[in-house]
Amino acid sequence: MRKKLYELAHARAGDKGNTTILSLIAYRPEDFAALRRHVTPEAVKQHFAGIIKGSVTRYELPGLGALQFVGESALGGGVTTSLAIDAHGKSLSSALLEMQIEVD
Amino acid sequence: MRTTVRIGCGAGFQGDRLEPALVLAERGKLDYLMLECLGERTVALAQLRRLHDPKHGYDALLERRMSGLLPLIAQNHVRVVTNMGAANPIAGAEAIVALAKKLGLKLRVAALTGDDVLDALDPSQKVLETGESLSSIGPLFSANAYLGVEEMLPALESSADIVLTGRVADPSLALAPLAHTFDWKLDDTERLARGTVVGHLLECAGQLTGGYFADPGKKDVAGMANLGFPFADVDADGNAQLSKVAGTGGRIDRMTATEQLLYEVTDPRAYLTPDVTADFSGVEIRQTAPDTIAVTGARGRTRPDTLKVSVGYQAGYIGEGEISYGGENCVARALLAGEIVAERLRGQFQELRVDIVGLSALHSRPMSDGAPEPYEVRLRVAGRSADRALAARIGEEVEALWTNGPAGGGGARKDTREQIGIVSCLLSREKVRPQVTVLES
Numbered sequence: 078m079r080k081k082l083y084e085l086a087h088a089r090a091g092d093k094g095n096t097t098i099l100s101l102i103a104y105r106p107e108d109f110a111a112l113r114r115h116v117t118p119e120a121v122k123q124h125f126a127g128i129i130k131g132s133v134t135r136y137e138l139p140g141l142g143a144l145q146f147v148g149e150s151a152l153g154g155g156v157t158t159s160l161a162i163d164a165h166g167k168s169l170s171s172a173l174l175e176m177q178i179e180v181d
Numbered sequence: 182m183r184t185t186v187r188i189g190c191g192a193g194f195q196g197d198r199l200e201p202a203l204v205l206a207e208r209g210k211l212d213y214l215m216l217e218c219l220g221e222r223t224v225a226l227a228q229l230r231r232l233h234d235p236k237h238g239y240d241a242l243l244e245r246r247m248s249g250l251l252p253l254i255a256q257n258h259v260r261v262v263t264n265m266g267a268a269n270p271i272a273g274a275e276a277i278v279a280l281a282k283k284l285g286l287k288l289r290v291a292a293l294t295g296d297d298v299l300d301a302l303d304p305s306q307k308v309l310e311t312g313e314s315l316s317s318i319g320p321l322f323s324a325n326a327y328l329g330v331e332e333m334l335p336a337l338e339s340s341a342d343i344v345l346t347g348r349v350a351d352p353s354l355a356l357a358p359l360a361h362t363f364d365w366k367l368d369d370t371e372r373l374a375r376g377t378v379v380g381h382l383l384e385c386a387g388q389l390t391g392g393y394f395a396d397p398g399k400k401d402v403a404g405m406a407n408l409g410f411p412f413a414d415v416d417a418d419g420n421a422q423l424s425k426v427a428g429t430g431g432r433i434d435r436m437t438a439t440e441q442l443l444y445e446v447t448d449p450r451a452y453l454t455p456d457v458t459a460d461f462s463g464v465e466i467r468q469t470a471p472d473t474i475a476v477t478g479a480r481g482r483t484r485p486d487t488l489k490v491s492v493g494y495q496a497g498y499i500g501e502g503e504i505s506y507g508g509e510n511c512v513a514r515a516l517l518a519g520e521i522v523a524e525r526l527r528g529q530f531q532e533l534r535v536d537i538v539g540l541s542a543l544h545s546r547p548m549s550d551g552a553p554e555p556y557e558v559r560l561r562v563a564g565r566s567a568d569r570a571l572a573a574r575i576g577e578e579v580e581a582l583w584t585n586g587p588a589g590g591g592g593a594r595k596d597t598r599e600q601i602g603i604v605s606c607l608l609s610r611e612k613v614r615p616q617v618t619v620l621e622s
Contacts, residue, residue, distance in 0.1 A: 100443040143443060
């Protein structure tokens with residue numbers, strides 16, 4: 078069954094320069110394994126095609142039920158000089174939760 | 182020696198609400214109140230105000246924030262630690278002393294200076310973000326090194342009621358009072374890391390207590406209009422319980438705290454501050470009572486050799502224009518309007534951004550299939566130029582859509598503003614000259 082991440086996890090976006098930092102946190106500990114299996118750096122890079130232009134690095138925090146994604150070249154050249162309405166990319170957290178994965 | 186210290190956070194960014202800090206100071210039984218009000222752009226903008234007038238350059242809300250707080254902190258013996266000194270801590274301290282006199286209060290203010298390192302930078306050194314040299318990015322007008330606990334301790338030892346800094350690392354606003362109270366050494370990496378986690382959880386104030394969390398029906402937060410800000414009870418080993426004042430709105434639990442713990446952390450195993458390299462990967466957050474969590478498990482390694490410096494430069498002007506379209510076929514009319522403006526401005530801007538607010542402004546496209554077509558949308562066009570008049574042309578062309586564009590456009594707005602760019606570089610610690618100046622009312 079395909080599910081939006083929105084149903085399984087909550088998220089927060091942060092920024093450093095031209096880098097976006099996306100935290101994905103499972104509501105239930107038992108869903109963390111599915112997140113780890115399916116929400117790979119490659120899948121996130123593909124989901125954000127055209128937005129995250131550089132690499133995506135993933136950190137795993139099983140004790141917190143969380144994955145941390147660091148996406149380079151994602152904020153229109155940098156928070157302070159971006160022409161975007163959401164220069165910080167704060168709303169990218171909601172964009173991440175639109176991603177769909179296959180769950181049992 | 183004290184067994185625990187209570188530190189509240191009464192502001193998490195420059196424009197944060199004033200009232201929650203008053204609640205903390207009045208009813209929070211605090212030892213320390215930290216106020217984090219200095220973003221990277223904020224300090225650069227403050228430096229511009231100081232260049233314009235040497236009596237200014239401290240936080241623009243300093244007097245408003247302090248006028249309500251001073252009587253409460255005097256009455257309840259709460260010490261304030263804040264970066265509201267911005268680009269001019271001495272002038273800020275003078276302003277607080279003048280305010281205290283007016284209120285009939287006896288207070289001591291310690292101003293920490295030395296973060297301004299514009300003269301110490303080498304123009305040939307590299308920008309961290311891009312690898313270019315500093316001299317190639319444009320006219321530099323501010324450079325502030327992130328100072329930390331080592332530089333802040335003398336200010337705390339002065340027994341001042343208010344410690345007023347410029348650029349310091351945000352978590353250091355909490356860590357410095359802890360290191361001062363418990364006499365933590367600068368090489369005690371484990372305790373410094375635990376205190377840094379506490380500072381990091383507190384530094385955005387309402388972001389820990391549900392102020393950036395609510396999603397109706399999915400993640401509900403009660404009493405948001407009266408959102409309470411957090412405080413931490415920290416023991417001599419750096420273990421902490423975090424909560425908020427009873428009766429205030431919001432929530433603190435594992436979910437809100439996990440979001441804040443990971444917020445803006447580019448490597449959870451190596452969170453760098455001037456004080457320590459903190460490893461968040463083993464942090465545990467447990468709910469111990471309603472709206473109360475215990476935080477343990479941070480580890481620490483030696484602090485970085487160098488200090489991070491935030492450099493401000495003039496990045497030209499942004500011009501912006503907006504206009505709305507509604508009803509049947511509104512997206513097509515907004516797209517047509519955008520094409521018209523782009524054609525009229527062709528070749529004049531390196532980058533012209535055309536957004537349809539309601540459709541593509543945030544993520545450039547819907548991020549999932551089957552997103553419904555909106556009933557109304559707003560065209561937004563933005564671009565940057567070194568020439569203010571040229572930047573202003575963007576808003577003028579959008580406004581002109583009234584009578585030179587598609588049917589039914591309404592609510593046109595235009596704006597032109599100076600843009601401050603920020604980049605980072607590194608500086609050896611010997612290059613900074615921290616100094617503490619104590620003033621009394």
